[in-house]
Amino acid sequence: MTWVAGVEGSAYGVTNLPYGVFSRDGEEPRVGVRIGDLVLDLAGAEEAGLVLAAGAFRAPALNRFMALGRPQWTAARQRIVELLTDPAHRPAVEPLLVPLDAVRLHLPFEVADYVDFYSSEHHAGNVGQIFRPGQPPLLPNWKHLPIGYHGRAGTVVVSGTPVVRPSGQRASSAGPVYGASVRLDIEAEVGFVVGVPSPLGSRVSADDFADHVFGVVLVNDWSARDIQAWEYQPLGPFLGKSFATSVSAWVTPLDALADAFVPAPEQDPPVADYLRDVPHLGLDLRLSVEWNGERVTEPPFDTMYWTPAQQLAHLTVNGASLRTGDLYASGTVSGPERGQVGSFLELTWGGAEPVKFADGATRTFLEDGDAVTITATAPGPDGTTVALGEVSGTILPAR
Amino acid sequence: MTWVAGVEGSAYGVTNLPYGVFSRDGEEPRVGVRIGDLVLDLAGAEEAGLVLAAGAFRAPALNRFMALGRPQWTAARQRIVELLTDPAHRPAVEPLLVPLDAVRLHLPFEVADYVDFYSSEHHAGNVGQIFRPGQPPLLPNWKHLPIGYHGRAGTVVVSGTPVVRPSGQRASSAGPVYGASVRLDIEAEVGFVVGVPSPLGSRVSADDFADHVFGVVLVNDWSARDIQAWEYQPLGPFLGKSFATSVSAWVTPLDALADAFVPAPEQDPPVADYLRDVPHLGLDLRLSVEWNGERVTEPPFDTMYWTPAQQLAHLTVNGASLRTGDLYASGTVSGPERGQVGSFLELTWGGAEPVKFADGATRTFLEDGDAVTITATAPGPDGTTVALGEVSGTILPAR
Numbered sequence: 001m002t003w004v005a006g007v008e009g010s011a012y013g014v015t016n017l018p019y020g021v022f023s024r025d026g027e028e029p030r031v032g033v034r035i036g037d038l039v040l041d042l043a044g045a046e047e048a049g050l051v052l053a054a055g056a057f058r059a060p061a062l063n064r065f066m067a068l069g070r071p072q073w074t075a076a077r078q079r080i081v082e083l084l085t086d087p088a089h090r091p092a093v094e095p096l097l098v099p100l101d102a103v104r105l106h107l108p109f110e111v112a113d114y115v116d117f118y119s120s121e122h123h124a125g126n127v128g129q130i131f132r133p134g135q136p137p138l139l140p141n142w143k144h145l146p147i148g149y150h151g152r153a154g155t156v157v158v159s160g161t162p163v164v165r166p167s168g169q170r171a172s173s174a175g176p177v178y179g180a181s182v183r184l185d186i187e188a189e190v191g192f193v194v195g196v197p198s199p200l201g202s203r204v205s206a207d208d209f210a211d212h213v214f215g216v217v218l219v220n221d222w223s224a225r226d227i228q229a230w231e232y233q234p235l236g237p238f239l240g241k242s243f244a245t246s247v248s249a250w251v252t253p254l255d256a257l258a259d260a261f262v263p264a265p266e267q268d269p270p271v272a273d274y275l276r277d278v279p280h281l282g283l284d285l286r287l288s289v290e291w292n293g294e295r296v297t298e299p300p301f302d303t304m305y306w307t308p309a310q311q312l313a314h315l316t317v318n319g320a321s322l323r324t325g326d327l328y329a330s331g332t333v334s335g336p337e338r339g340q341v342g343s344f345l346e347l348t349w350g351g352a353e354p355v356k357f358a359d360g361a362t363r364t365f366l367e368d369g370d371a372v373t374i375t376a377t378a379p380g381p382d383g384t385t386v387a388l389g390e391v392s393g394t395i396l397p398a399r
Numbered sequence: 400m401t402w403v404a405g406v407e408g409s410a411y412g413v414t415n416l417p418y419g420v421f422s423r424d425g426e427e428p429r430v431g432v433r434i435g436d437l438v439l440d441l442a443g444a445e446e447a448g449l450v451l452a453a454g455a456f457r458a459p460a461l462n463r464f465m466a467l468g469r470p471q472w473t474a475a476r477q478r479i480v481e482l483l484t485d486p487a488h489r490p491a492v493e494p495l496l497v498p499l500d501a502v503r504l505h506l507p508f509e510v511a512d513y514v515d516f517y518s519s520e521h522h523a524g525n526v527g528q529i530f531r532p533g534q535p536p537l538l539p540n541w542k543h544l545p546i547g548y549h550g551r552a553g554t555v556v557v558s559g560t561p562v563v564r565p566s567g568q569r570a571s572s573a574g575p576v577y578g579a580s581v582r583l584d585i586e587a588e589v590g591f592v593v594g595v596p597s598p599l600g601s602r603v604s605a606d607d608f609a610d611h612v613f614g615v616v617l618v619n620d621w622s623a624r625d626i627q628a629w630e631y632q633p634l635g636p637f638l639g640k641s642f643a644t645s646v647s648a649w650v651t652p653l654d655a656l657a658d659a660f661v662p663a664p665e666q667d668p669p670v671a672d673y674l675r676d677v678p679h680l681g682l683d684l685r686l687s688v689e690w691n692g693e694r695v696t697e698p699p700f701d702t703m704y705w706t707p708a709q710q711l712a713h714l715t716v717n718g719a720s721l722r723t724g725d726l727y728a729s730g731t732v733s734g735p736e737r738g739q740v741g742s743f744l745e746l747t748w749g750g751a752e753p754v755k756f757a758d759g760a761t762r763t764f765l766e767d768g769d770a771v772t773i774t775a776t777a778p779g780p781d782g783t784t785v786a787l788g789e790v791s792g793t794i795l796p797a798r
Contacts, residue, residue, distance in 0.1 A: 236635020
């Protein structure tokens, strides 16, 4: 129970405590932790001797803290919980709490490499049916390995950053044409952030997931479907994705999600040894997507076929090294129902079935000025709820 | 004419002067420039007041210098030429020259994002014939845009770094099997290094190529063909490439290649406006690939269909930002003849026609212990030759 006022019943209580980077007018960005609608200034707390993190909180990104490793992550979290629950600390800690609406939130970590997986069977199946009707919806490799590709790390932006509609080439019956994308879409995803690196030429086993992965962000992998469809053969998505990828300002530490791990869907055929994770656990995260303020879909993350531990093992099985700040995203999260899909491509079935809003408006893909917000919750201890930081963005007209 | 002894006739003369990062025993890595078989310690030269670069030479990477922009790049180069040609500077400069064999060379720049294009018509055509026999060798989009994808920046390594044979899944008649790659290949490429960044949501035109691109490296994009073939549908290459990409230790500044720009092959059909570069120029670089010391192929870079300026314009047409340290590679450089291809896949026609060496040995793909070195030269001013720094690597057994 925290002594901080107004936090009771909040999904940002002491069982959550996500990390982020914030600044106040004229001050350098620094690391903080969210409690209710306040931010605890961790750089200030460390300066005051209240918490120890090798100076890593006085930094414009979480990377230094994330590089310290799990024992230090756990120790810092335990100490922060102490500070926020033991009333004896209140006089020292209270002056370090800043209202959220008085700060600016920054990209919480410097992204090293960004990998995007494709691990929802329902999403891959829907996409297969929409783009390759009459053929088997899943390609032959899909159930043997978590399909993934590298995205552009330099265009990962923090929630709230406006997204300029991308231009590019798309196919038409008269041949390719150039212009602003007319099929701009979202992908609701969950991202995993690597703290502890691994050396080149070695692999990281699924068992070592929690030693390397610091925490979780929500991801909106904005996608221009028309650009993507024309460019992606044979080397995969490129400009259809690289214009922007939004992540939440808050990184939820794995420790806050201890109660959210649940058995993942059974895998058949059996997977290769290096992909075997015992126990085989996914995360019970409930996503929600709002389009101009109206909830349009609720993707359930516990339906994902490939688990984050399997994705990590796959990513490194060829000896690829990990760096602090590596981000790997799950791929679009889609459940079995239409109201559970993670993209508007699926929600409108390729644009054929527009979404109808309460005010009578309809949409197939994103129009200029549209806003999308993705939120998620997870079960916390003792019946509490843990909220993941939201990821939102508004579409600006093409330039 | 330089006063430095032993440089006459060298392809690393004062018309070349590539930049790199070096260290001597127990000292921090710093920026240097190569002249003959010596390195001029630029950090030392700046400290001694001999050259000005805002302190950017006392750094373990070229990024700070590359971020300064073309006027500063040109000024520094002119001053370095002065220092190495005017005998009046000899007493001050000579103590700053270090023999190459007394230094260790490091990755010359911190790689931000790594993009790999696919811009050789001969290469794309060969790959099409090998993998899709009986079908048109080029896909419909190939002549409309420079196909590319993002690779793993964190596994870009400097020339000389050993490459551990990657393991992964490959297809077999009995279904996928896991093991060490049995079709390990090279891709001889030319890489372009971005110095000056661009903001998110804006584009960089082909005309602005020289304002953003600092210089050129040689690239070996090691490729596990069996892993790649099984994984790449539908999102492109991933683990088949991400285990290692080698770059030369020396970055040749664009200024050293002024005499190497030549008209690029005519493009038909005409390209979209944003891809039009006037004049339409490629680079007359002659690559050479040695396999265990024997030259096996000589890829001519002037045959590339898409130019580096077009690649840059394409990369940013969707509003993707550039960062200092972005690396984009040409894709495998293959000319029209068998002796001009940039991969062993093409050289051995999918492994069907082994290469025979002088000692009677044969090869299809790389075996453990094999060494590959890629070199290149370009025409310099007044009949001189400019060498690009070599990129080499040796295969270590799978772990």
